[in-house]
Amino acid sequence: MGRPKRFSREEVLEKAMPVFWKHGFADTSVQQLERATGVNKSGLYSEFRDKEELFVACLRHYLKTQGRRELLTKEPLGWDNIKAFLKNGPLNKGEQRGCFSVNSMREFAILPDEAYAVVTENRALLQRLLTMNIEAEKPRMAASAVAEMVLSFFSGLCIERNLKSRKAFADRPIETFMTALRSL
Secondary structure (H helix, E strand, O other): OOOOOOOOHHHHHHHHHHHHHHHOOOOOOHHHHHHHHOOOHHHHHHHOOOHHHHHHHHHHHHHHHOOHHHHOOOOOOOHHHHHHHHHHOOEEEOOEEEOHHHHHHHHOOOOOHHHHHHHHHHHHHHHHHHHHHHHHOOOOOOHHHHHHHHHHHHHHHHHHHOOOOOHHHHHHHHHHHHHHHHOO
16 A cells, blocks of 8 residues: 555646746756645555656646636626726746736647637636627627737736736826727
8 A cells, every 4th residue: 555645636737837937848847846846646546647647737727716707707707807808817936927827828839739729618608708898898899809909918917027027117008998999
C-alpha cells in the first residue's frame, strides 16, 4: 500500500500555475514544479499523468477561479460591465502579470490540443458575454464585431501588463477605448 497523499490537488494547481505563467509551458521544468509545489515528481505524476495534464489542469483552474466572467454577467448588462472587465481582468500581482490564458496563446504550436481547446472555448464564452453586454447598449455597429474588438483590446492589455507597467497606466487607454466604443 502506498503512502497517503499529503497535498491537495487545488494546492498543487495554485502553486504550479504561477510557474507556468511566468516561464510558459515549454520553459517550465518538472524540477521547478517540484520546488514550487513541495511535491516530488512521483507525487505529481500520481495526481497528473504528465506535465501536459498539469498545465491543462492549471489553465482550467485559472479560468474557473479568476472571476472575470462574473464581471460580464452583472445586471444591468452594458458598457459598465465591459469597463469593469477591462480594468479588472488583467492581473499585475507579483510574477503573475496579464492573463494566464492570453499568455498561454503564444505557445499554441506546442501546447497539448486540450489546452488549445480550453483557451478557445473560454474566448468564445467571453465573446458571447461581451456581445450580450454590447447588444444591451444598442450600438449602430454589429455587437459581435464590437465584441471582437473588445476581446482584441483586452488581449493587448494583458500583453502590456507583462511589461511590468503599473495598473494606473492602463486606465487612460481603457477610458479612451470606452469612449470610442460608446460612439459605435
